Amino acid sequence: MSVTELAPADVWRDKIYSGGWKTGGAGTIPVTEKATGEQMGSIGCASAADVSAAAAIAADAQRAWAATPGPQRGDILREAVRLLQVHGDEIARQIVRETGSIRPKGQLEVKLAIREILEGAALASQPTGVITASDARGRHSVARRIPLGVVGVITPWNSPFILAARAIAPALATGNAVLLKPDPQSSVSGGVLYARLFEAAGLPEGLFHVLPGGAETGDALVRDPLVNMISFTGSTRVGQQIGAVAGGLLKRANLELGGKNPYIVLDDVDVEAAASAGAWGSFLHQGQVCMSAGRHLVQESIADAYIESLVRRTRALTVGDPFKGDVHLGPIVNERQAANVDRIVADSASQGAKILAGGTRDGLFFKPTVMVDVVPGMPAFEEEIFGPVAAVTVFKTDDEAVALANQNRYGLVAAVASSDLRRAQQIADQLHAGIVHINDQTVMHEVFGPMGGLGLSGNGHNYSTLTNADQFTEWQWVTSRESLPAYPF
Structure with a gap:
C-alpha cells in the first residue's frame, strides 16, 4: 500500500537504497503501524556484503562531492528542505503510524528536522580554514577543515526523523558521504523518506545510502574500513559495544546514549x-x-x-x-x-x-x-x-x-x-x-545548543551549530614556501 505521496511503497518495497533501489541481501523487514499491528509494507534488510558494497560506492562518490563548492552543497540541502515543507504533513503522519507517537510529536520532528537541515546547509558556506602564525620567514601556514570521508549514521526508532537529520545534514554539508542504518522498527520514517527527499533534491548518486537492519548490519557498518566515523544514538548497552569496536579501530565515534x-x-x-x-x-x-x-x-x-x-x-x-x-x-x-x-x-x-x-x-x-x-x-x-x-x-x-x-x-x-x-x-x-x-523540563531539542551526555549517557561529542564542524571534519595543517630551504644534512 502507498504510505506517503513522497515515498509510495511500490518504490521501496523489499528494497534498500544504495546506488538506487535494490534488493537487500538479508531478506526483508515488515513495516508496521505500532498502534494496530497492521503491516504497511516491507523494507529490504541490508547484509554485511551490502554494507561493504555501499561503503565502496560512497567512498568513490565522496571525492567528487568534497570537491564541489560548499555553497552548491548547501543549495541541495536547502532544496531538500523545500521538499520537506511540501510533504511535511504526510511525513508527520508516517512518523505517527510507524513510531506510535501522537500527531504533535510527529509534526515537531518535521519542524526540528527542517531547522537542522537549514543550519547544516549554512555550514557549507562557512570558512573552512585559518592562516596560522609561523616562526619561519617565507613559510605560509594554513589550518583547514577537510571531510572525514564516509560517515555511518545509526539511529533509533523513537524519534527517527529528527535524529537522522541532525547527523545527515552536517555530514553532507561538510563534504562527506553518508551510510544511514535506521532502526528496523522505523525504517521508512527514519530512512526511506530521506532517500526520496535527497533523490528529488538532486543529491548526486552514491553519496547517501539507506541500509535497514539489525545488529549484524550495524556491526558491519561500524567495522567497515571505508567508514571513517560512526554517529550513534541509542541505548547505553549498544553504545558501549560500538565505542569499544570503534576505539580499537581508532575510528571516531559520536555516541549519544540513554539517560535517567x-x-x-x-x-x-x-x-x-x-x-x-x-x-x-x-x-x-x-x-x-x-x-x-x-x-x-x-x-x-x-x-x-x-x-x-x-x-x-x-x-x-x-x-x-x-x-x-x-x-x-x-x-x-x-x-x-x-x-x-x-x-x-x-x-x-x-x-x-x-x-x-x-x-x-x-x-x-x-x-x-x-x-x-x-x-x-x-x-x-x-x-x-x-x-x-x-x-x-x-x-x-x-x-x-x-x-x-x-x-x-x-x-x-x-x-x-x-x-x-x-x-x-x-x-x-x-x-x-x-x-x-x-525552569523548564528535561525534553528539549534545539540545533543551537550542544546535545550530548556524560558518563553512561555518551562520550561528550555533541550535535549543534557550535560543534558540528568539529564532529564531521578533520583539521589538516598545510604549509608552503616558494622554494626548498637549505638544511644542515
Missing part, C-alpha cells in the same frame, strides 16, 4: 506549573525519549501538593491510537519494551514504592503512571524506563537534591525548577549532566 534524568522541584516554585512541566517531561511519547524526566526530585514541604497535581493531571490523560484520534499517549513500541516497563513498576512496588495513578496496560497501551516513595536502589530510581512512568523521590535540602540527582552513572539532562534563579543556578552548577535546563 532528574527533574528537581524546589519549594519556592509555582506547584501547578512545575507539575505540568513534569508531566510533559515524563509522558511525552509514552516516556520513550532519552531525555525524559526519569526522576522527579521534589522538596519535602511541597511534595504533597506537587504529587496531588501530578496525579490529577496524569489521570486526565487519554491513551489510544494516535492516528485515529486526538489522544495524549500512543502505544509502547513493542511487547518486549512494554513488559520491561511492567517489570520496573512491579519490582519497585514490591520494594515499597506506591502507585498512585496508572500502573496497568492493555497490550501496548500503558496507562501513564505516578509512583511515589521511590528511593535509591529501586528499579524506578536506577533504570532508564522508556515508558510513561513518573517516579517521585522526596528530599529535604538542596545538598540532598544534588546528591540524589548525581546518584547514578548517567549524565544526559537535568532540570531545576525554582523562583529563585540564583539558587537554581547554584544547584545546576553541581549537576553531572551534559545538558541542564533551569
